[in-house]
Amino acid sequence: MAKKLSHLDESGxxxxxxxxxxxxxxxxxxxxxxxxxxxxxxxxLQADDFNTKKGSVFHTAIIAATMAVKxxxxxxxxCHPLPLRGCQTDIEVVDAAHVRIRCTVKTNGPTGVEMExxxxxxxxxxxxxxxxxxxxxxxxxxxxxxxxxxGGKQDFERGA
Numbered sequence: 001m002a003k004k005l006s007h008l009d010e011s012g013x014x015x016x017x018x019x020x021x022x023x024x025x026x027x028x029x030x031x032x033x034x035x036x037x038x039x040x041x042x043x044x045l046q047a048d049d050f051n052t053k054k055g056s057v058f059h060t061a062i063i064a065a066t067m068a069v070k071x072x073x074x075x076x077x078x079c080h081p082l083p084l085r086g087c088q089t090d091i092e093v094v095d096a097a098h099v100r101i102r103c104t105v106k107t108n109g110p111t112g113v114e115m116e117x118x119x120x121x122x123x124x125x126x127x128x129x130x131x132x133x134x135x136x137x138x139x140x141x142x143x144x145x146x147x148x149x150x151g152g153k154q155d156f157e158r159g160a
Contacts (some may be wrong), residue, residue, distance in 0.1 A: 007078045014077075014078060015078070016078050016080065017078070017080075017111070019080065019110040019111045020110070022110035022111065023110065024108050024109050024110055025108070025109075025110075025151045025152070026106070026107075026108050026150075026151050027106065027107050027108070027109060027111070027112045027113050027149070027150070027151035027152060028104065028105070028106045028113070028148075028149065028150045028151055029104070029105055029112055029113045029114040029116065029117040029146065029148065029149040029150075030102060030103065030104040030105075030117055030146075030147045030148045030149075031102070031103050031114070031117035031118040031120070031121040031144065031145065031146050031147060032100060032101060032102045032103070032121055032143070032144075032145060032147055033100075033101050033121045033122060033125050033141055033142065033143055033144040033145070034094065034098045034099065034100050034101070034141075034142045034143050035098065035099050035101065035125050035128050035129065035139065035140070035141055035142070036097055036098050036139060036140040036141075036142055037097060037098070037099065037128075037132060037136075037139055038097050038136060038138060038139070039096045039097050040135075040136075041132055041135045041136055041139070042093065042096065042097055042098075042099070043096075044135065045057060045132070046093070052131055052132075054131050055131075057128055057131045057132065058091045058128075060127055060131060061089070061091060061101070061124040061125075061127040061128050061131075062089045062091065062124065064123050064124055064126075064127040065087070065089040065101070065103050065120035065121065065123055065124035065127075066087050066089065066120070067123070068119045068120050068122075068123035068124075069084065069087045069103070069105055069116045069117070069119060069120040070084065070087075071119075072115050072116045072119045072120075075119065076115055076119065079115050079116075080109075080111050082107050082109055082111070082113060082116065083107060083108070083109060084105060084106070084107050084113070084116070085106045085107050085108060086104075086105070086106040087103070087104070087105050087106075087116075087120065088103070088104045089101065089102065089103045089104075089120060089121075089124055090102045091124065091128075098142075099128065101121045101124045101125055101128075102121065102147070103117045103118075103120035103121040103124065104117060105117045105120065111152075112149055112151065112152050113149075114146050114149050117146065118144060118146060121144060122141070122144055125141040125144075126141070129141065145158065146158065
């Protein structure tokens with residue numbers, strides 16, 4: 001049996017998936033992306049401990065990620081609003097030109113938090129772009145991806 005898109009009804013119209021029959025379980029998802037800043041921008045930010053006239057680049061991005069996670073159902077039309085239990089966003093320098101953002105979201109409920117984790121990571125990246133664009137517009141957001149999800153009918157781990 002071939003898989004079907006769950007957000008389409010029998011007539012092919014969009015719908016929010018009915019999860020009322022599913023049991024509440026602990027759900028966790030982690031997403032990541034990288035932001036290419038380039039060596040010159042990254043060096044300048046590191047020299048100032050990632051602080052700018054607008055504030056701390058990383059701290060502001062972490063707050064933006066948390067706000068995005070909480071607003072996911074308002075931005076992505078067919079997502080369920082969820083009672084979130086936790087959100088952790090980490091940002092680290094990975095080489096001379098890139099930073100990595102990882103956003104992990106947790107809930108207890110009948111549906112997962114993959115979209116919340118992806119939304120959080122992407123908005124953190126956009127916030128970094130916004131705070132650094134005065135230095136260059138050659139900033140790139142790269143490799144947005146789900147790393148792992150647990151607690152549903154099928155767990156997922158990238159590379160596993």
